[in-house]
Amino acid sequence: MTQGTLYLASALILILIGLACALMRRNLLRMVLGFAIMDTGVHLLIATAGFLPGRTAPIIDDPSLLAGAGGRTAAADPSALLVAAERVVDPVPQALVLTAIVIGVGVTALMLAYVVRLFAREGTLDVSAFRRLKW
Amino acid sequence: MIGRAVTVVLLLCVAVLFWYLATVGTQTELGSVSGHYVERGVVENRGSNLVTSVVVNYRGLDTLGEVTVLFLSVAGVAFVLRRRRRGEGDAGGTDRGPGAAAPASELVQTGARLLVGPMILYGVYIFVHGHLTPGGGFQGGAVVASAVLLLLLADRKRELPHGLMSWVESLSGFGFVVVGLLGLAVAGSFLANRGVLPLGTWNRLFSAGLIPVIYVLIGLKVGSELAALLDVMMRGGEQAAAVSHGDAGASTVRHESRVDRESRERGGSR
Amino acid sequence: MIWTDVLVCALMIAGAVVAVVVRSILSAVILVGVVSLMVAYLFLRMGAPDVAMTEASIGAALSTVIFLIALARTRGGA
Numbered sequence: 001m002t003q004g005t006l007y008l009a010s011a012l013i014l015i016l017i018g019l020a021c022a023l024m025r026r027n028l029l030r031m032v033l034g035f036a037i038m039d040t041g042v043h044l045l046i047a048t049a050g051f052l053p054g055r056t057a058p059i060i061d062d063p064s065l066l067a068g069a070g071g072r073t074a075a076a077d078p079s080a081l082l083v084a085a086e087r088v089v090d091p092v093p094q095a096l097v098l099t100a101i102v103i104g105v106g107v108t109a110l111m112l113a114y115v116v117r118l119f120a121r122e123g124t125l126d127v128s129a130f131r132r133l134k135w
Numbered sequence: 136m137i138g139r140a141v142t143v144v145l146l147l148c149v150a151v152l153f154w155y156l157a158t159v160g161t162q163t164e165l166g167s168v169s170g171h172y173v174e175r176g177v178v179e180n181r182g183s184n185l186v187t188s189v190v191v192n193y194r195g196l197d198t199l200g201e202v203t204v205l206f207l208s209v210a211g212v213a214f215v216l217r218r219r220r221r222g223e224g225d226a227g228g229t230d231r232g233p234g235a236a237a238p239a240s241e242l243v244q245t246g247a248r249l250l251v252g253p254m255i256l257y258g259v260y261i262f263v264h265g266h267l268t269p270g271g272g273f274q275g276g277a278v279v280a281s282a283v284l285l286l287l288l289a290d291r292k293r294e295l296p297h298g299l300m301s302w303v304e305s306l307s308g309f310g311f312v313v314v315g316l317l318g319l320a321v322a323g324s325f326l327a328n329r330g331v332l333p334l335g336t337w338n339r340l341f342s343a344g345l346i347p348v349i350y351v352l353i354g355l356k357v358g359s360e361l362a363a364l365l366d367v368m369m370r371g372g373e374q375a376a377a378v379s380h381g382d383a384g385a386s387t388v389r390h391e392s393r394v395d396r397e398s399r400e401r402g403g404s405r
Numbered sequence: 406m407i408w409t410d411v412l413v414c415a416l417m418i419a420g421a422v423v424a425v426v427v428r429s430i431l432s433a434v435i436l437v438g439v440v441s442l443m444v445a446y447l448f449l450r451m452g453a454p455d456v457a458m459t460e461a462s463i464g465a466a467l468s469t470v471i472f473l474i475a476l477a478r479t480r481g482g483a
Binding site: 003006007010013014017018020021025027029030032033034036037040043044047048050051055056057058059088089094097098101102104105108109112113115116119125 | 410411414417421422424425433434437440441444447448450451452453454455456459460463464468471472474475476478479480
């Protein structure tokens, strides 16, 4: 099993565990915990989609990659940067996951604010006490 | 609720779908869009961190949307946890207000006094150098919010300056849009990086055009927003009520806290 | 693929399973924070230091603190 397949499999298992927790527990806080685990699994899945084995992080700090006319002050030599394209991991899924993590914590905070309000209203965290929205 | 059997069957179907997904595997070389971002990233933006140039420049509109979503969720939390009427009591459902908990230990108080300064400095360092090293606005903002959380944990009765925090947050968000409009005015497209500020030399602090400016604004906004979120969740919204109602409601808020304190004392003898 | 990757993946999945079935909600919240920290290590191993920093600071630290505040305000889950 390669590294990429290991990460992919563990991300999918994490999503399944989070989904099972959100669907099968009756406590409101445990449902939110299930959503948090599912969020973490989805982030791992997206980041694994950009993983290329044997390559390094997309931060170009080696001045030898930019040797061109005028050195560091001039525009970087485009032919030298084609070498970088073979040595770095895909940066686009990392940008997507960065956005997703921040939004995930915002949504979790909003869910927990609702849980706190519902507890103040009914005095219990069992989801069967909130049946007024059912038809 | 759906029955247990239906849930288990649903989860098994999802597991089978994931089994097929797992055999697909990951890609073996950079796609065309990512290849363009990697090859042209340093040439066009002159910043070392390619993820930063993707987040702020190439996908800058998504970052504006993300900042908006974070603001909306924090505003939603402050709205949900507000106090309603005098008689409804504490919106949080606890008997004791935040000041009635035991005071923090000596270790936390002394440690907070020593550590808050370096923590805020570290957060500011992270988001100022976002275009050179791993990091950026969101990470630096989270570190600054953790420093404010340490302040709150050391002294539960501390009043955070909510006026200053909301001004910092609003001005940073407004500054982000103004920077985008500057790009529109100078270079022809929203949030463009050419022409407004000089691109400078590579790997220096003052380089990469507008990218460090945008990341400083994002760092300040996310830091003050997450700090306000933690404060609202700990206090149950009476601070938010005081800020939003201004002077007219301030006396009401003070009277409410006195009523709550009396009911707390009466209930504490149970 | 070195042995620490397999160990961290196994710890992560074991932590998630125990967080679902354990009886005390406080333990479940702490275990979700531990799962986030393991995921941050995996992000570092696949060449994403920005994402690892974000997950460690926002996912493992701030999200756990928000859960603990909500737990305290619901009296430990009646």
